[in-house]
Amino acid sequence: QKEVEQNSGPLSVPEGAIASLNCTYSDRGSQSFFWYRQYSGKSPELIMSIYSNGDKEDGRFTAQLNKASQYVSLLIRDSQPSDSATYLCAVTQVSGGYNKLIFGAGTRLAVHP
Amino acid sequence: KAGVTQTPRYLIKTRGQQVTLSCSPISGHRSVSWYQQTPGQGLQFLFEYFSETQRNKGNFPGRFSGRQFSNSRSEMNVSTLELGDSALYLCASSTGTETEAFFGQGTRLTVV
Numbered sequence: 001q002k003e004v005e006q007n008s009g010p011l012s013v014p015e016g017a018i019a020s021l022n023c024t025y026s027d028r029g030s031q032s033f034f035w036y037r038q039y040s041g042k043s044p045e046l047i048m049s050i051y052s053n054g055d056k057e058d059g060r061f062t063a064q065l066n067k068a069s070q071y072v073s074l075l076i077r078d079s080q081p082s083d084s085a086t087y088l089c090a091v092t093q094v095s096g097g098y099n100k101l102i103f104g105a106g107t108r109l110a111v112h113p
Numbered sequence: 114k115a116g117v118t119q120t121p122r123y124l125i126k127t128r129g130q131q132v133t134l135s136c137s138p139i140s141g142h143r144s145v146s147w148y149q150q151t152p153g154q155g156l157q158f159l160f161e162y163f164s165e166t167q168r169n170k171g172n173f174p175g176r177f178s179g180r181q182f183s184n185s186r187s188e189m190n191v192s193t194l195e196l197g198d199s200a201l202y203l204c205a206s207s208t209g210t211e212t213e214a215f216f217g218q219g220t221r222l223t224v225v
Contacts, residue, residue: 032211032212034213034214042218043203043217043219044203044216045216046213046214046215046216088156098161098168098169099169100146100158101146101158101214102158103148103156105155106155
């Protein structure tokens with residue numbers, strides 16, 4: 001079982017729709033959760049962080065966390081073609097007494113006009 | 114505030130050579146993590162340094178090593194390069210490992 005799992009996609013949505021990206025993780029001890037956006041040929045850019053169960057909203061983005069189900073999601077409302085990118089889910093994992101950030105393989109999102 | 118700076122941006126090396134990559138974190142950040150990104154494997158954790166100490170290491174051979182200086186700048190070294198080491202190497206800086214991490218632009222290494 002992979003430590004952080006994401007559907008590779010591509011997830012194709014029309015402009016203006018809601019894009020829903022999902023992520024599951026294996027370590028029940030994980031405490032911090034992040035979503036990064038990566039455009040082709042660029043480095044990952046942090047777009048959301050979430051630390052407690054529930055929803056966290058920032059502009060068009062909403063992150064959702066359910067620790068009991070070991071599930072994190074990212075909703076993008078009013079999707080734009082400029083949102084087309086790979087979205088990486090990252091989770092902290094305890095190792096040797098310290099945390100390290102583990103990434104999923106990413107979900108490719110394509111927003112078409 | 115300046116972001117994370119990685120140098121060089123691009124490198125071409127020959128099999129068997131060694132390479133050193135540099136990362137300057139955001140001012141005030143003491144944690145630097147290194148990742149290797151390839152199309153097939155995604156982002157793989159290499160190691161993490163905090164205040165000059167390696168706190169975590171991923172599952173990479175000993176050819177991959179790193180260090181961190183007192184000013185928090187970090188370097189990673191790959192010795193005896195193999196073709197499979199061709200990748201984008203990314204460093205991420207943060208105040209600590211539970212907090213938000215910010216990436217540099219990466220160093221694209223090509224081994225021929």
